[in-house]
Amino acid sequence: xxxxxxxxxxxxxxxxxxxxxxxxxxxxxxxxxxxxxxxxxxxxxxxxxxxxxxxxxxxxxxxxxxxxxxxxxxxxxxxxxxxxxxxxxxxxxxxxxxxxxxxxxxxxxxxxxxxxxxxxxxxxxxxxxxxxxxxxxxxxxxxxxxxxxxxxxxxxxxxxxxxxxxxxxxxxxxxxxxxxxxxxxxxxxxxxxxxxxxxxxxxxxxxxxxxxxxxxxxxxxxxxxxxxxxxxxxxxxxxxxxxxxxxxxxxxxxxxxxxxxxxxxxxxxxxxxxxxxxxxxxxxxxxxxxxxxxxxxxxxxxxxxxxxxxxxxxxxxxxxxxxxxxxxxxxxxxxxxxxxxxxxxxxxxxxxxxxxxxxxxxxxxxxxxxxxxxxxxxxxxxxxxxxxxxxxxxx
Amino acid sequence: xxxxxxxxxxxxxxxxxxxxxxxxxxxxxxxxxxxxxxxxxxxxxxxxxxxxxxxxxxxxxxxxxxxxxxxxxxxxxxxxxxxxxxxxxxxxxxxxxxxxxxxxxxxxxxxxxxxxxxxxxxxxxxxxxxxxxxxxxxxxxxxxxxxxxxxxxxxxxxxxxxxxxxxxxxxxxxxxxxxxxxxxxxxxxxxxxxxxxxxxxxxxxxxxxxxxxxxxxxxxxxxxxxxxxxxxxxxxxxxxxxxxxxxxxxxxxxxxxxxxxxxxxxxxxxxxxxxxxxxxxxxxxxxxxxxxxxxxxxxxxxxxxxxxxxxxxxxxxxxxxxxxxxxxxxxxxxxxxxxxxxxxxxxxxxxxxxxxxxxxxxxxxxxxxxxxxxxxxxxxxxxxxxxxxxxxxxx
Numbered sequence: 001x002x003x004x005x006x007x008x009x010x011x012x013x014x015x016x017x018x019x020x021x022x023x024x025x026x027x028x029x030x031x032x033x034x035x036x037x038x039x040x041x042x043x044x045x046x047x048x049x050x051x052x053x054x055x056x057x058x059x060x061x062x063x064x065x066x067x068x069x070x071x072x073x074x075x076x077x078x079x080x081x082x083x084x085x086x087x088x089x090x091x092x093x094x095x096x097x098x099x100x101x102x103x104x105x106x107x108x109x110x111x112x113x114x115x116x117x118x119x120x121x122x123x124x125x126x127x128x129x130x131x132x133x134x135x136x137x138x139x140x141x142x143x144x145x146x147x148x149x150x151x152x153x154x155x156x157x158x159x160x161x162x163x164x165x166x167x168x169x170x171x172x173x174x175x176x177x178x179x180x181x182x183x184x185x186x187x188x189x190x191x192x193x194x195x196x197x198x199x200x201x202x203x204x205x206x207x208x209x210x211x212x213x214x215x216x217x218x219x220x221x222x223x224x225x226x227x228x229x230x231x232x233x234x235x236x237x238x239x240x241x242x243x244x245x246x247x248x249x250x251x252x253x254x255x256x257x258x259x260x261x262x263x264x265x266x267x268x269x270x271x272x273x274x275x276x277x278x279x280x281x282x283x284x285x286x287x288x289x290x291x292x293x294x295x296x297x298x299x300x301x302x303x304x305x306x307x308x309x310x311x312x313x314x315x316x317x318x319x320x321x322x323x324x325x326x327x328x329x330x331x332x333x334x335x336x337x338x339x340x341x342x343x344x345x346x347x348x349x350x351x352x353x354x355x356x357x358x359x360x361x362x363x364x365x366x367x368x369x370x371x372x373x374x375x376x377x378x379x380x381x382x383x384x385x386x387x388x389x390x391x392x393x394x395x
Numbered sequence: 396x397x398x399x400x401x402x403x404x405x406x407x408x409x410x411x412x413x414x415x416x417x418x419x420x421x422x423x424x425x426x427x428x429x430x431x432x433x434x435x436x437x438x439x440x441x442x443x444x445x446x447x448x449x450x451x452x453x454x455x456x457x458x459x460x461x462x463x464x465x466x467x468x469x470x471x472x473x474x475x476x477x478x479x480x481x482x483x484x485x486x487x488x489x490x491x492x493x494x495x496x497x498x499x500x501x502x503x504x505x506x507x508x509x510x511x512x513x514x515x516x517x518x519x520x521x522x523x524x525x526x527x528x529x530x531x532x533x534x535x536x537x538x539x540x541x542x543x544x545x546x547x548x549x550x551x552x553x554x555x556x557x558x559x560x561x562x563x564x565x566x567x568x569x570x571x572x573x574x575x576x577x578x579x580x581x582x583x584x585x586x587x588x589x590x591x592x593x594x595x596x597x598x599x600x601x602x603x604x605x606x607x608x609x610x611x612x613x614x615x616x617x618x619x620x621x622x623x624x625x626x627x628x629x630x631x632x633x634x635x636x637x638x639x640x641x642x643x644x645x646x647x648x649x650x651x652x653x654x655x656x657x658x659x660x661x662x663x664x665x666x667x668x669x670x671x672x673x674x675x676x677x678x679x680x681x682x683x684x685x686x687x688x689x690x691x692x693x694x695x696x697x698x699x700x701x702x703x704x705x706x707x708x709x710x711x712x713x714x715x716x717x718x719x720x721x722x723x724x725x726x727x728x729x730x731x732x733x734x735x736x737x738x739x740x741x742x743x744x745x746x747x748x749x750x751x752x753x754x755x756x757x758x759x760x761x762x763x764x765x766x767x768x769x770x771x772x773x774x775x776x777x778x779x780x781x782x783x784x785x786x787x788x789x790x
Binding site for chain 2: 156158165166213214230231233235236237238239240241242243244245247248249250251252254260261262264314317318321322323324325326351352353354355356357360361
């Protein structure tokens with residue numbers, strides 16, 4: 001009911017316009033003020049006033065006409081407005097199985113600085129200490145105001161408080177990561193989110209799925225992470241757990257036992273272990289060796305990957321029937337696997353999916369590569385600023 | 396991008412307020428003008444003006460204080476505002492396997508008149524003729540202005556033009572029902588939609604799922620229809636095909652062949668045929684006999700339904716992982732089945748679902764019963780009026 005109530009109140013049109021303008025600049029980069037005027041369908045003087053206000057908030061700057069790299073349009077010269085990455089930043093972190101990445105990201109998505117650390121001890125407290133230490137270092141050197149920290153983890157995360165309910169590949173259950181980081185980083189607003197949700201958001205806003213409203217992102221690593229964009233908005237669900245596709249059953253009760261306790265989950269059939277088994281590699285083989293094996297010229301590759309390809313396609317059929325997406329982005333190890341067995345994957349998908357939604361879907365590879373999750377964690381924090389820059393930064 | 400553009404333009408606040416007020420009255424029924432004022436957080440005089448405008452559009456009427464059935468609140472008496480079902484109506488139709496239902500529905504969801512016809516000939520042209528004939532009769536007798544017709548069908552429907560891409564239980568493929576009805580009913584705006592989507596909308600707006608934002612509606616009849624509400628909005632997908640849960644694979648390639656061409660789909664394992672087989676009834680048994688058998692006091696019922704219950708739970712596990720809903724509404728034959736085997740269904744669901752989303756879900760029975768789909772078809776038309784009453788009805 002709250003949306004209805006809000007609609008009824010008299011909206012602050014100026015604040016809304018500021019938010020919309022900032023969103024255009026953050027996502028599309030520098031542009032001529034005349035183009036902003038056209039996009040926002042406002043008067044020139046209103047736009048000039050709004051740009052001035054965003055400038056006072058340290059969010060954008062105006063370049064002298066003629067010095068810009070943006071091609072001049074027809075008509076008289078117009079100043080170029082650009083997001084100002086040094087004025088305001090967010091922090092983004094990604095917890096992987098064996099390392100953590102932390103980055104300082106400026107408005108416009110510019111990565112200003114980036115730190116990587118091996119995660120040798122997956123104990124929750126030790127992980128929180130490691131993250132907080134790197135974050136403090138970046139905070140101390142940040143050139144502008146830092147508005148928050150987004151942390152992506154390979155697990156099921158409670159939306160309200162950043163509690164990691166279940167992260168089998170870290171061996172975490174009910175880890176209050178949000179609270180642990182808030183305690184270590186007083187004054188920093190912390191948001192914890194699922195890594196697949198972060199990847200989906202980044203590919204939707206800045207990657208291959210840009211401009212598409214209905215998108216599913218599936219990333220295969222040790223497990224299978226996933227995130228879903230519905231009509232341009234992230235699928236969240238009641239508690240923040242929606243879009244957890246790695247544990248849909250694709251192989252039935254006869255499938256392998258999954259770390260989640262169930263059998264035949266998608267991630268047990270297409271995740272890293274399934275790939276190493278299929279290729280006849282040892283269980284402790286490195287990711288690098290696995291990727292090399294996927295690229296090696298061997299004649300039996302398709303035959304060896306046959307079952308993985310079938311299960312990848314069978315899971316995609318569920319995704320197609322359930323979400324009717326335009327794009328499915330296959331990331332992580334799937335980016336290496338899919339091009340090698342695309343025929344078999346598509347056959348299995350088409351056999352299991354209804355014709356009407358299957359006709360509309362394209363399987364694509366991510367554009368942001370390994371950075372998608374980290375950039376998505378940053379975008380989660382930016383979303384709050386973009387919704388209401390005046391409220392988030394003070395006017 | 397279009398939402399962003401709209402946000403930027405200066406919104407017509409008065410028109411928005413009219414829409415919000417009408418939505419409150421349509422969904423919650425008569426209420427004191429003072430309560431409307433409180434809900435909308437507007438001034439008393441603004442609300443009086445808005446009520447007057449909705450009155451001139453024939454949408455609401457004000458009752459003299461004291462004659463109302465709405466209990467008087469504290470404070471001074473306030474006129475009661477009520478939706479006016481005789482002023483404006485919509486038409487709703489439901490195509491079932493063996494009959495069509497058509498209703499004239501007034502603002503507030505009041506069914507003013509209702510007609511039912513046997514569907515003896517499922518030929519698309521014959522079905523369209525039958526529907527159009529009943530609709531014409533209702534149109535001729537309608538007491539007010541009729542703003543459109545919503546038609547729910549048990550099939551996969553293209554959102555743009557009402558093309559029924561696939562309705563296995565009607566034996567339809569690529570039937571242009573939207574165009575066929577538009578041709579037969581000039582001047583009537585026709586919307587065709589999936590029956591599960593209609594049921595979900597109705598239970599969300601007027602039934603058991605009222606007030607809940609994340610809801611999945613699953614109806615088992617000959618096939619399995621379904622619809623999904625995400626954060627208060629219907630899940631649509633790229634072409635209108637999303638939320639088609641009847642064809643997710645729950646029994647793997649070893650399952651029965653489905654009418655869709657795949658194997659082990661949810662609807663082959665829990666639909667009417669699966670139930671009649673489980674209960675040892677003949678394949679041509681009527682729905683009534685089947686329901687009676689489900690209610691008969693027999694000691695072997697749970698054992699006979701064991702496999703259906705397992706597959707119902709296994710499919711629900713996928714639903715829980717994918718959508719993280721608060722409520723799953725089990726309609727149609729599932730309303731009869733679930734209470735008899737709820738323990739086994741829940742066991743199978745919990746075995747396949749992740750703990751975090753499983754903790755949040757409740758399995759419930761529908762409140763609107765067999766009327767859900769028809770009422771949902773009506774609500775689909777009302778949604779357009781409610782978004783912008785002035786635009787839809789002329790100011």
